[in-house]
Amino acid sequence: MFVLRYCVCVSVGLLSTLSLNTELMAQTVSSGPGKSEAAKLLLPSDNSLKSQPRVSDIKQMKESSDSSKTKKKSATVVKKRQTSAPRILSQTTTPPSLESSDAYSETILEQLPPNNLNPNGNPLLFPTKPENVETTINQPVTLEEVIAFALQNNRELQEARIAVEESKALLVEQRAALYPSLQIDSSLNRDFTERQTGDFAQGIIESVARSRQTTGIFNAVLQYNIYTGGERDAQIKRAEREIRSRQLELERVSEQVRFEATDNYYLLQNADAQVAIAQADVENASQTLRDAQLLEQAGLGTRFDVLRAEGDLAAANEELTRAIAQQRIARRRLAETLSVGQHVQLVAADEITESGNWSLSLEETIVRAYKNRAELEQQLVQREIAQQDRRIAMGGQDGIIPRLDFLAQYGFDDDLDNSLGALVNYRFETRLTWRLFDGGRAFAGARAAERRMDQANIQFADARNQIRFEVEDAYYQLIANRENISSTRQNVATREEALRLARLRFQAGVGTQTDVINAQRDLSQARGNFLQAIIQYNQSLNALQRAVSNYPDDRLFETR
Template sequence: MKKDQTMRGFGRAAASALLLVLLAACSVEPTYKRPDAPTPAAFKEAPATDAKDMGTWKTAEPADAAHRGEWWTIFGDPVLDDLEQQAAAANQDLKAAAARVQQSRALVQNARSDWFPTIDAGFGPTRQRLSPASQFLPPNANVPTQTLWRAQATASYEVDLFGRISSNVHATQADAQQSEALFRSVQLALQADVAQNYFQLREFDTQVDLFRQTVKLREDSLKLVQQRFDEGEISELDLARAKNELATARADAVGVARQRAASEHSLAILLGKAPADFSFAASPLVPVTARVPAGLPSALLERRPDIAAAERAMAAANARVGLAKSAYFPRLDITAAGGFEAGTLADLFHWSSRAFILGPFAGTALTLPLFDGGRRRAGVDQARAKYDEDVAQYRQQVLQAFREVEDNLSDLRLLDDQIEQENDAVSASQRSAHLSATQYKEGQIAYLDVIDAERQVLQTQLQASQLTGVQAVATVNLIRALGGGWGDMKAQDGTTVGSRNDGQQLAKQ
């Protein structure tokens, strides 16, 4: 008979344990599926040769964590290579992004800890006076105040019913993955910003060089005009005009130098240095002709870290929908305490002083929410609305990524034609200025015609310099829009940026 009772008790315990396991496996979290996003079959602005080599269509598979290599090396510029390494080692925004990744990983560990029991230990006295009623004594009975000494361990555990803990873990894991994607986005932005600032700084060096030549030309022209004025061949009007052109050229040169200084300071900050501790040797910009293949549009979704971050935000929001739904279902908390309890410290650790409690210290172990004025429904509605918001932002981010690629592809395609035409304009203006100077010396034209011709030369040269800088920046922007890499495809060979001057010292620590 006693054996049968033992077996029945064991059977009930096993059935209860099996029920808890089944309830823990009944997650109410919705099954996550990445939503579709509008993806074209090819880039409209991609050159025909690139489109031919892009291959067949394939489904995008997230690869935002893939190693993209040092993409800036396609420019063949050792100075840029060194600046990128300095920025990676010392930029404070990048360090802050890395710290946010560590924070998110710690939150994942914190969420996972809910899967395990919490165990604490304590020691100390308690001064208490029990009521007569609790001791089944008459109302006027005298119950003395007593001191109890306790040394005990306390354990608490929440059973993961309906996936409440699991959904929270899934949400924090997705948050951590989003933080890692955002870190890579900050890293890519930093690399692109360094390259862009570097090319812009070199463009300013080109403009400074142009103004230096222009000032020298204006000084020579002033000497010629002064000589002719002294000889009485021309009026004072031409002399005043020559002095005005020289002063204007010098003022414009100072203006470009001011812009260059601000650009140099910006580059110093990107490198994690104080502007006072950084200087950049002058180095005029050489045209960039390296070309980057656009690849498959679907591959863009694999490489862009900002798209990966938006997708992980959706996954986190989806998990939090399950977390909000779990509030509708019962919650089971199991607590226990065991140790020693005695009236005096000397008797505390005697075997007869042992004591334990199993179950909730307050309330009940299994709680079932009945009425909360609509709080749970509001929580679920909020979680679903957040998920819908993240879906819309993900699709918008995808569209934005395609636009950025198309913009830079069209920029590079049209800049080639614009630069070619501008170079022709430079040659024509230089020829016109040479003829004007010759005719002025022979007294055939007025000095105003010479001024107009020389102004046109400077204007076309400055525009050509600016287009060269825009082309370099657009190349960097395309790489950034492509996610910092292009898979197994290689950049097209071409004349690289500048010559490799290993002896050039740019950064002074």
């Protein structure tokens, strides 16, 4: 009996020492009071993971904390959010009122220090050596900086801007038909002729007659199309509508680039969180393995417990390896959206926090989306373009509407070798052209344009329905993820308390190592779910902003 009590006392003391060391380690590396609630769940990387690639933004999950403090802190946060005025949007996700996407980019980028994030100015650059694509710059970026770089460097956005400039040049080309055309032709000729007489069969040349003539010719033609059957006005209006269509496409691409850059940034934050969670699992599994080995050495554990702990540690290392791979992929995906330089690797600098709130009701959001989305106006513009195509088909060069042209010509022909003077001529011509029959070609072109108008009407209805679906989908996801934040936050506190009790039971000899392992896994999963809920909430808010577009200022981007 005495031996049994001695062994129990030794085991309890040993386990208490292990638990005390673990608690001290957690308290030493816990986050400061200035961090966000999600950041307080993360700890710096341990030196035992130096063999893994360096990740400056990786933090570890806290192993244990006082449940009463956590509940009190959660209640304080909830109370503070209820009493404070709701924010419409976070400054990190939506910029203030902007006159153009370029202005927003320049405003943010002016605040940044000189860096090598911008890509090479040569779009045809083709790296041929490994060192040309080696990532040597590890650049932390905030969400505002990501949006600014995307609006400045994204290739698709640059292509859309060039398309707008091209359409403006085409409008100038069509407006040239409003003015008469003036054409000048002139020539100066010097003719030399020679005639020989004689018996050419015998090679006798009797005489040679030579003559020279110098003539100057000048013609000036003024031509103006008085009436073109409506083709000229239709071409000009079509070019104007084409400019508007490409401006709307530029706005759509700008909103999409902003959405993709923001979403990819959240995905990178999620990948960072998964790495941190995987690291915490590795630390928990390592601690469990050490406990099992010490218990086996003290004769209080079995070899089976050690083998099981080793298996759990191997599985945690595998999960960490996969998380690091996904993190690298997320970084490269964000770099591709921003079109940064070949040597740059981006790192998320912002903490995982809620980006903001949405103050509009579902019905107000749907109406606002109908008002703001460029896709709807694009279909209306395409309908107007089809209307102008119909006018062009009826009154163009191959149309059946009469055309009236005016021509004025002045010219002279002067033989400079004589003194007779120049031969001057004037010509004025008014010409009426009317194609009476073209085999139905003009009417066929008009009917084709009408069918394109019908297609634009149908596509408008489809876009309207799609926009409503996108708004409702993002809105419902936003509500669900907002509720999940509260429930997962409470779940983290519950799992922390469960882990604390499981360790106390194990130390007292009334619990098992399996209970501790299961409690650790539940806590790690709860922390991961909490961070996922915040990130998914931000993604839903970003998707809702994209579905509405140009919120909260309700202004389309003004292109330069």
